[in-house]
Amino acid sequence: MKIIVCLKQVPARDSVLRIDDAQAWVRETDLSFEINEPDTYALEEGLRLKEKHGGEVVVVCAGPARAASAIREALAKGADRGIHIEDEALARLDSFTTARALAAAIRAESFDLVLTGLQSDDLGFSQTGVILAELLGAPHATIIMEVQKMEGGIKVKRELEAGWFQYVEMPLPALLAIQSGINKVRYATLMGIKKAKTKELKRVTPAELGVDLKPRQIIRRVYAPQKSKQTQFLEGPPKEVAAKLLEKLKFEARVL
């Protein structure tokens, strides 16, 4: 089974975020970056499928130069090789254009399965995976909890609302957006790091792939949300509190 895992590198979870001068994104200086957490579950699922069924795990990342560290980490955890579509513009590109860059690189690989995380921790659009499937002409399923290999395809378990699950049988090749938390991700090992040194990490530019990175969607302004809610505690005997509440709902909140 040849499995492609798409990774994104995002600002580390615990970062102190500051809005940049153009007010269009966060300031990247002083930030540390990590693999987008939902993608770590996709990588783990890919590695487990490979361990079970054999094959290869190829990590593909569209990002600026710094994102190479994310690919190396994935190689250390057991991925076989990496493809880095490198361009500084990819740091904040929209889902559609990013998916086009990824598709151009993935098309050259005769893949069986493409795995992505459910969403990114920075933009959170949850779109790149499904657009990528469309561009690759492959069927896709999202919020995947389980992947089983079957004769001529796969059977996946999807998480629905309210505790419901859906089982879907799909042909291969296909794309799956993996639900976060479905597996226990492995830790990086010393041996893995040492082995990763000899693994292939191919760098390609969007131009080499014939992709124009002209964005389809631009973030005009980023701002911190205004505090608009307030909470008041009413204290006293129940009767008084009820009377006060009624007054407030009538005259302050004006909902009655």
Place this chain on the structure above:
Amino acid sequence: MASRVLFAILIVASIWYFARTIYRRFHYKIQSIPAFPFDHPGARFWRVFLEVVLQSRVIRDRPVAGLLHALVLWGFFAFAWVSLRHMALGFRGLEAAEREESWYGLFAAAWAVAVLVGILGLTFRRFALRPKELGPLSPTSGLVSALIVLLMLTYLLGWRGFGVHTTAWRANWWVHTVSFFALLVVIPQSKHLHLALSPVAIFFRPWNTSSIRPLRAGDDDDLGIVRFTDLAPKDLLDIHACVECGRCTQVCPANLTGQSLNPKEVILQMQRGLMAGGAVISGTPEEVGRGTAWVSEEDLYQCLSCGACEEACPVGIEHVGSKILDLRRGLVSEGRTNKPKVGSLFTTMERTPHNPWGVSQETRRKFITAERFPIFDGSQEWLFWLGCGASYDPHGQEVARAMKRIFEAARVSWGVLEAETCCGEPGRRAGNEYLYLQVSEKLIEAFGQKKVKKLVTSDPHCARMFDVDYRQIPEFEGLGIRVEHHSELLARLLPSLALSPARESLTYHDPCYLARGRGITREPRSILESAGAEITEMPHHGKQTFCCGAGGAQLFIAEDVRGGEEKRVNHRRFEEVLATGAQTVAVACPYCPIMLKDAATHAGRDDIAILDIAEILARRLSG
């Protein structure tokens, strides 16, 4: 003439056999580095004198058996000249023998009686009293005892029992000779080899317990200990020096609370694996059962790295640092550990904010801002390293507040880092060298940028990390940073503090990594006494302290239910606290109070106050 030939044959045969056995034990392809440490040679020789010649450790933990053992050993020393003259006579021929008239003959006879008392006492203990820690009965021990008894009896008979040159005297002489050579054959094949190896092992033992070696620079194959071929010469020495006395297991908190870890068996299993030509040392319990591995991962991950076994070992074996923890490192480096909690600890620490709890840096930021801790910028004298305990744990934060009050009262110039990650302690102790190297790299860079020269921390684990583990990294060593535990700095500050001591009866729990891991037991006590405390010691205190249960990353990786009906390590320790009758237990580590608090709640004794030495001192500041 015939007797001289026979004697020569015996001596050559036994020496050849002795050498052959030693060769078989040591001709193992092992790592030639790290080299044996030769620092402070004077102190090392002094240690050998105390522990080998004076038998201090042997007697300390088991006074009766230890003294009996010392009688045998001292007797051996006294007999050295007797044996040499015996050998010489064998070469010269028995005809040359004369009746022994010198004072030395009487001196040796007195020692022969002492050795008989010693060896018969030890034999009685081993074969009649049969203490559990000695393990199953060993026929070899019986044989060695019999040979020693024979040697002493035949000496006494040869000295005054039989007239020189009588047939009985000649027969007696030969029995003595054969016993001597038999001993030479038996010793290297058994645990009795310790009499040759233990002085060397004691000489080279590190100064503090639980020391982990650095991985060999530039050697990509060094992943910690995986195979027997990964062992260092000192490890081989340790493994063959084991005298199987079981002192290590007797003091092991994991073993005492009913868990399967048995430090003596870890060493002996490694010895068995080595002699059987084993390959991989550690594996799953199933692999150990099948004989494809020798030491179980289950046992390794019960270790608290408290160092009690190393402290108790009379022959200088390092069970923890260079065996158990290095075997963990081997398992983790190859990704072979199957313990889910160990994996979770690593994946938590791998990601920001890089601390074992995974608590947001925001918690620490809010804390240091609210408390108005000065930010270290290189202009202050001391960097106060909070560590994860004082950064995130509510009690740890109390300790940091107390430190601030003391710093201010003593007019110490200090500051804290704006942001800290974990120093990597639980990662490295649990075997993840890669994780440790990653966090340390960033920290060392920060220390360099901020021009840190002196670092103080209320966490003995962090202090040990910076002062021992980090020093193995040249980039850190180059910064020349002095590292102290807060007990050391506070003890020095005592004269400059205006104190209003108040009498208070309390007990003090020595943190393992401070007492055994750093050799600090006096300073915390002098701080407490300056605050007016009267210390009632627990049975286990000072370097013989008993772990709280948190060490060796156990705070994060211990299994929820372990040891069945037996008590947990912290519960057992808390019983000692209660037995002192003290209302307060003083601590000097952020993890001990977490464990003791849990035990107090379990015992329904939340009335017992658990306070850090800094909190107790800060309460007695005047004004």
